[in-house]
Every structure is written in structure tokens, then in C-alpha cells.
Amino acid sequence: MDAASFLERLLRLDVQHVLAAVLGVYLAQLVAYKAYRVFFYPYFVSPLRRLPGPKNHHFLIGHVLNQIRSGHPNEPYLSWMRQWPKTPHGLIRYLDVGNSDAVLATSLAAHKEILHDKCYSFQKPAFFKRLIADMVGFGLVFTEGEEHKRQRRLLAGLFSPGNLRALVELFRDKARHLSNLLEQIIDTEDGAVDVVSLYSKIMLDIMGVFALGVELGNLQPANNTADTSFDECYHELFDPDSWGQILMGLNAVFPVRWLPFEANRRFKQARDTVRDQLMAIIQDRIRTVGEWKAAGMDSNAYRGKDLLTFMVAEKYYADSDRWTEGYIMEQILTFLAAGHETTAGALTWGTQLMIEHPDEAKRLRAEVDELLRREPVPAQRSIESLPYLHNFTREVLRLQAPGVNVAREAIEDVVVQGVVLPKGTTVLIQPAVVQRNPTIWGPDCDEFRPDRWDRLEGEAADPWAFATFALGPRVCIGKAMTMLEFKIILIELVSRFDFEGLVAGAKLSNIKLINPSPLLRPEGGLRVRVKRRRA
Numbered sequence: 001m002d003a004a005s006f007l008e009r010l011l012r013l014d015v016q017h018v019l020a021a022v023l024g025v026y027l028a029q030l031v032a033y034k035a036y037r038v039f040f041y042p043y044f045v046s047p048l049r050r051l052p053g054p055k056n057h058h059f060l061i062g063h064v065l066n067q068i069r070s071g072h073p074n075e076p077y078l079s080w081m082r083q084w085p086k087t088p089h090g091l092i093r094y095l096d097v098g099n100s101d102a103v104l105a106t107s108l109a110a111h112k113e114i115l116h117d118k119c120y121s122f123q124k125p126a127f128f129k130r131l132i133a134d135m136v137g138f139g140l141v142f143t144e145g146e147e148h149k150r151q152r153r154l155l156a157g158l159f160s161p162g163n164l165r166a167l168v169e170l171f172r173d174k175a176r177h178l179s180n181l182l183e184q185i186i187d188t189e190d191g192a193v194d195v196v197s198l199y200s201k202i203m204l205d206i207m208g209v210f211a212l213g214v215e216l217g218n219l220q221p222a223n224n225t226a227d228t229s230f231d232e233c234y235h236e237l238f239d240p241d242s243w244g245q246i247l248m249g250l251n252a253v254f255p256v257r258w259l260p261f262e263a264n265r266r267f268k269q270a271r272d273t274v275r276d277q278l279m280a281i282i283q284d285r286i287r288t289v290g291e292w293k294a295a296g297m298d299s300n301a302y303r304g305k306d307l308l309t310f311m312v313a314e315k316y317y318a319d320s321d322r323w324t325e326g327y328i329m330e331q332i333l334t335f336l337a338a339g340h341e342t343t344a345g346a347l348t349w350g351t352q353l354m355i356e357h358p359d360e361a362k363r364l365r366a367e368v369d370e371l372l373r374r375e376p377v378p379a380q381r382s383i384e385s386l387p388y389l390h391n392f393t394r395e396v397l398r399l400q401a402p403g404v405n406v407a408r409e410a411i412e413d414v415v416v417q418g419v420v421l422p423k424g425t426t427v428l429i430q431p432a433v434v435q436r437n438p439t440i441w442g443p444d445c446d447e448f449r450p451d452r453w454d455r456l457e458g459e460a461a462d463p464w465a466f467a468t469f470a471l472g473p474r475v476c477i478g479k480a481m482t483m484l485e486f487k488i489i490l491i492e493l494v495s496r497f498d499f500e501g502l503v504a505g506a507k508l509s510n511i512k513l514i515n516p517s518p519l520l521r522p523e524g525g526l527r528v529r530v531k532r533r534r535a
């Protein structure tokens with residue numbers, strides 16, 4: 001066929017045929033490319049294919065099923081670390097959804113390079129964002145690059161030693177409130193209580209005052225519906241039933257929130273209630289700060305206030321780079337979420353460890369009693385200088401790090417420990433993988449030994465061996481605050497109460513956990529019996 005007749009035939013084809021042909025070619029290429037990435041690239045091309053790592057993955061979704069089936073958010077990563085405790089590059093390679101490349105960082109040097117030296121060559125994985133952003137908001141946790149540096153500088157002031165000092169009274173007040181609730185529970189429920197939900201309420205209450213300057217009133221009796229609804233909605237977001245958990249996981253892969261399921265309806269209602277209530281508080285604060293500004297109030301006066309007032313004054317009313325009320329809400333959601341269930345988790349595991357280790361609990365109480373004899377209302381400095389309390393809190397946070405994952409995705413080709421991680425590689429850091437690594441913490445790494453902190457040696461003495469709050473430019477901004485509130489609440493608890501397990505034989509090693517989950521949380525709560533202290 002000559003060129004002229006070919007052109008003539010081509011012109012006779014209608015537009016639909018041409019479009020269908022183009023689309024067909026495009027789809028065929030797409031399918032071929034996807035097939036290449038899923039079935040060929042990971043095994044024959046990926047520069048990571050020779051790294052040590054598990055091979056027992058699903059043919060389509062990599063090791064995702066291994067994680068779900070493991071029944072524990074730290075698994076199978078801990079098992080992999082035990083199988084390959086020291087690899088030449090401190091990296092274990094595994095496969096993610098669609099057999100995409102992922103590495104688990106195990107060595108301290110690899111952690112340091114990822115979280116510190118090359119921090120901004122990575123960002124939060126899109127999958128992770130889709131998984132938790134509904135609960136955690138798009139605030140500081142999800143800002144990247146230069147914007148993250150700017151926000152971090154701005155918000156760090158709220159966590160200055162001076163501001164922390166101002167929070168001591170708040171922590172003490174809420175600790176007393178917790179005590180009062182426990183007293184009531186002893187009288188009315190014979191001391192039987194689920195500490196997960198109780199601590200979660202207290203921590204949300206603290207975060208309400210810190211972040212919003214508002215008493216969220218979570219500790220009111222359940223019949224006060226107006227006050228409990230925020231807490232209940234929060235509970236629904238963080239603790240959906242198993243169907244809700246499945247939908248949350250699926251939604252991270254493709255949008256399913258529009259499907260007409262009861263779990264989706266409950267989720268949306270909870271999300272909207274939380275956001276509506278927050279928006280009302282934000283708008284009210286915008287008006288108040290506007291009035292203060294109009295009256296010429298000194299801007300230093302906003303600095304010692306709660307996070308919301310600070311953000312409204314500094315960013316809503318800024319001359320440039322202003323934050324909208326919607327963005328301020330994302331920040332508030334971020335702080336409420338980041339500072340509430342994590343710290344509640346620390347207290348939950350602290351309580352369980354006191355139950356499992358009565359001798360350690362006794363030593364803690366002896367030290368606290370001694371302090372309270374000297375100073376019935378101890379100063380912050382006195383609290384922070386208690387050596388055993390410090391060891392106890394760090395050991396709880398080492399053994400049961402409440403946050404499970406620090407996840408990243410390479411935004412460019414990055415060399416880590418001499419290995420090129422191609423752009424898009426998922427990088428996983430799990431505090432437990434470092435903190436339960438026998439080559440770092442010794443053969444007793446799975447045991448609760450607060451005294452170990454007095455004689456750290458070798459790699460365990462390296463600051464990077466304690467990964468609970470991560471490190472580097474994105475280290476948890478609330479780390480010092482958490483340590484202080486955790487200690488103040490522990491002082492209150494050990495000085496007034498004894499705890500006993502309610503489920504015979506329940507131990508850290510056999511308590512069933514919510515899985516998958518970004519937090520280490522017991523499934524169905526943790527029921528214990530609280531009693532007034534005997535001696």
C-alpha cells in the first residue's frame with residue numbers, strides 16, 4: 001500500500017476508532033509496565049535484590065499479608081531482625097504492595113543516615129498519609145522539606161523549658177483528677193477498670209488544654225452527652241471495629257470511604273463531629289485574638305498560651321504566608337492525635353509492667369515516697385532528678401515503644417550505607433527493631449530491667465539506640481513534654497494505688513494487640529484491678 005492510499009484509509013477511520021486504538025495502546029503499555037514492575041523488576045533488576053531479606057511473600061502484594069497475619073504490629077519485622085541481626089549495610093529488603101521495593105533499617109548508622117544526614121531526601125509515604133491522615137490531620141507530621149523546617153522553628157517555642165514549666169500544674173491537676181476517678185472506680189466497680197480508655201481520656205483532656213486552651217470535659221460521666229461526644233468520636237476514629245479497620249486499610253490503597261457501609265457512616269460522622277467542634281473553637285479564638293490585636297495587646301502575651309492561640313496570633317493574622325482556619329485545624333488534629341494515644345499507650349504499658357514486676361514497682365514507690373516526704377508537691381527539677389523514675393520510664397518506652405513505625409519514602413535516589421535506594425523505595429524504621437535487638441541491647445533485651453540504664457555500654461549507649469521518639473530534624477517535638485507528664489502521672493499512681501492483673505497469666509508477651517495499627521494497643525483494652533495502696 002502506498003503512502004497516499006494509507007493516508008486515505010486513515011482519514012476514512014472515524015475519530016472513535018482512532019481514540020480506541022490510542023487508548024488500547026496506552027492500556028497495553030500500562031499493563032505491560034505494571035507486569036514488569038510486579039513480576040520482573042523486583043527479582044531481576046532492582047539494585048536491592050541482593051540485600052538479605054525474607055522471600056516468603058505473596059506474588060502480588062509482597063509481605064503485606066505476612067504483617068496482617070502475624071497478629072502483631074511489630075511483626076514480622078522483629079523476626080526478620082532476629083534472623084538478620086547484623087547485615088553488612090544495616091538494611092533488610094522486603095516487598096510492599098505490588099512487590100515494590102522496601103527496606104527495614106536495622107543498624108544505628110542506617111537510622112542516622114536516613115533520619116538525620118539525609119532527612120529531607122525522604123518523605124512520609126503516600127500510603128501512610130492515606131492510612132492515618134484522617135485521624136492525624138495534615139499538620140506538622142505531614143509537612144516536608146523547607147516548609148517543615150519553617151513550621152518546626154515556629155512551633156518549637158511552645159515546647160521550650162519555660163513553657164514546659166508552665167505545664168507542670170496542668171499535668172498535676174489531671175493526675176489528681178485521674179486519682180479521683182480511680183477512687184470512684186474502687187468504690188463502684190470494685191476497682192475493675194480498662195486503663196486504656198481511662199488513660200486515653202486523661203491524655204485527651206491534657207491535650208485539649210495544651211492545644212486548644214479548652215477543657216474537653218472527657219472525664220465527665222457518660223450521661224453528659226455533649227461533653228463525651230468529642231471523646232466518643234475520637235474513640236471511633238482511633239478504635240474502629242474490625243470491619244472499620246479493614247476499611248481503613250483498604251482506603252489507604254484506593255478510596256472506599258464513599259461505599260454505603262455502616263462502618264463508613266460511623267467513621268464519617270465521627271470525623272465530621274470532631275472537625276465541627278474544633279472549627280467552632282477555632283473561629284471563636286480567631287475573633288478573640290482579633291479583638292486583642294485591635295486593642296493593641298503585646299504579641300509576647302500570646303506566646304505562653306495554648307497552641308491554638310499561638311497559631312492564630314502568629315499565622316492567621318500574619319502579614320504573609322498566612323494559615324487558613326482549615327489549616328490551623330489540621331495542625332490541631334495533628335497535635336491532639338500525636339500527643340494523646342501515644343502517651344496513653346506509655347501509661348498503659350507502664351501499668352502492665354508494674355503488675356508484671358512488683359519488685360520494680362516497689363522500688364519506684366520507695367523512691368517516690370521519699371520524694372513526697374521531702375516535697376509534698378515536688379518541683380519539676382526534683383521530679384526530673386529521680387534516678388529510678390527516669391530509668392523506669394525509659395525502660396517502659398524502650399520495651400513497649402507506643403508508636404510502631406517511622407515510615408519514609410525516598411523522593412530521589414539516595415545512598416544509604418553504600419546502597420542506592422531508588423526513588424520511591426519505602427524505608428521502615430521500627431523502634432522495637434532497634435530496642436529489642438540483642439546485638440545492641442544484649443541478650444536480655446526482651447526483659448524489663450530499668451537498671452540497665454545505669455550501665456549502658458557499646459551501641460546501647462549511643463543516643464540512636466533509643467528510637468521511641470525517633471531522632472534528627474523530625475524527632476518528636478513532644479518528647480520532653482511526654483517524659484514530664486508520664487513521670488508526674490506515675491508519681492500520682494504509685495503513691496496512691498496498687499494494680500493487679502484481671503486476666504490470669506496476661507503478660508506483655510501474650511496480650512493480643514490491635515493489628516495492623518500504627519500504635520501498640522491491646523485489643524479490647526487492658527482490664528486491671530486498682531486498689532488503694534496497702535503499704
Ligand code: HEM
Pocket residue numbers: 140141142152334335338339340342343346401402403405406407467468469470473474475476477478479481482
Ligand atoms: C509516648 C509518647 C510519644 C511517642 C512515643 C511519640 C513518638 C513520635 C515519633 C516516633 C515521631 C516521629 C514520627 C516520624 O517522623 O515519622 C513523632 C513526631 C511527632 N510527635 Fe510525638 N510522640 C509522643 C508524644 C507526643 C506528644 C505529647 C506530642 C505533642 C504534644 C507529640 C507531637 C509530635 C509531632 C507534632 C510530631 C511530628 C514532628 C515533625 O515531623 O517535625 N508527640 N512522635
